[in-house]
Amino acid sequence: DQQVKQNSPSLSVQEGRISILNCDYTNSMFDYFLWYKKYPAEGPTFLISISSIKDKNEDGRFTVFLNKSAKHLSLHIVPSQPGDSAVYFCAATGTGANSKLTFGKGITLSVRP
């Protein structure tokens, strides 16, 4: 029962262009969403997050958009750089103590020089 879905396993973009990574969720109780980035042989590192009271959050080249009615979020990376090549995990959680992160399967982003 996948509550967080990242349906595209991989994405390849040209350096300098926009990367758009998508994520869908099914659980209406989720109200906080995070993106993690993972390089090979390393642990995931936090990238950016968004609360359900917002529809957009921006941090430098990274912007996350949330569409609650569609239960969809996306991560935009502009401009994409070769160092952005990694696996990106979408994660979601509900509110309150002991809420746990539910992760998607991840998307492998390759940025071509």
Next chain:
Amino acid sequence: DTAVSQTPKYLVTQMGNDKSIKCEQNLGHDTMYWYKQDSKKFLKIMFSYNNKELIINETVPNRFSPKSPDKAHLNLHINSLELGDSAVYFCASSRDYFYNEQFFGPGTRLTVL
């Protein structure tokens, strides 16, 4: 100066053996977690401890026993290892159990032969 460290990084062992993985965080966080990333790449939470107390215990075989000697350490002991236990195990920590951003260790790749 690693924030969340795990030892060992790689572990190869025979079926039926007992093994432990250690985790330490120097962030001063109150909450620590163990995740399993299986062959399908999903990151799934196994356990969570807050100030040395177990707060999340997912449906995990009781061959897996976490132990938190203090809030900076969370170890995972696995008895009677099975082939299906082969996975990458990640330790993580967060400021407290209300705080969603988690910091991950580099992972321990366990291979059971």
